[in-house]
Amino acid sequence: MNYMHSELPSIMCICPNTDGFIPMFIDPSQTMAPPKEGVKKMKFTPEEDQKLFKLINKYGTSDWMHISEMMKTRNPRQCRERWNNYLNPKLSDEPWTTTEDFTLIAKYKEFGTHWGKISKFLKNRSSNAIRNRWNFLLKKSISRTAQNSSDSS
Numbered sequence: 001m002n003y004m005h006s007e008l009p010s011i012m013c014i015c016p017n018t019d020g021f022i023p024m025f026i027d028p029s030q031t032m033a034p035p036k037e038g039v040k041k042m043k044f045t046p047e048e049d050q051k052l053f054k055l056i057n058k059y060g061t062s063d064w065m066h067i068s069e070m071m072k073t074r075n076p077r078q079c080r081e082r083w084n085n086y087l088n089p090k091l092s093d094e095p096w097t098t099t100e101d102f103t104l105i106a107k108y109k110e111f112g113t114h115w116g117k118i119s120k121f122l123k124n125r126s127s128n129a130i131r132n133r134w135n136f137l138l139k140k141s142i143s144r145t146a147q148n149s150s151d152s153s
Contacts, residue, residue: 044074044082052079053087085128092124096133100125104133 044052048071055067061083064076071079085091100122107118115127115134122130 048073049082049087052082056083085126088126090124091126091129101133101137104130108134
């Protein structure tokens, strides 16, 4: 879906500021990466997750090369991302709060799609979870914008 600048969907959130709203105009093509072709990713098995968890408990999270060598089936990046995005017990799988959504929107205005920077303000959410939440809010906003425009015609 291509939008002219003036037709971009707006994410409107009630926020505790003077006018009550923060409008944000976003081009969805700038926040959603196209799928990579030719790259096959195998899901981590429960056994791999368990092994990775044990290795991190033993060696920590500073030497991903060593951990990947011990895993034998995964490279350092895969091990690090699996831990940081899914296995780390500090991550929350609770539903997102309104406060977290407001923080995400405010920090998106400040940092754009630098999800790692935004994650420093949402301590119990991974960069991946933050990006997924942003895309969810964006799609919800696009859907509402489309619904509102069809209702008014």
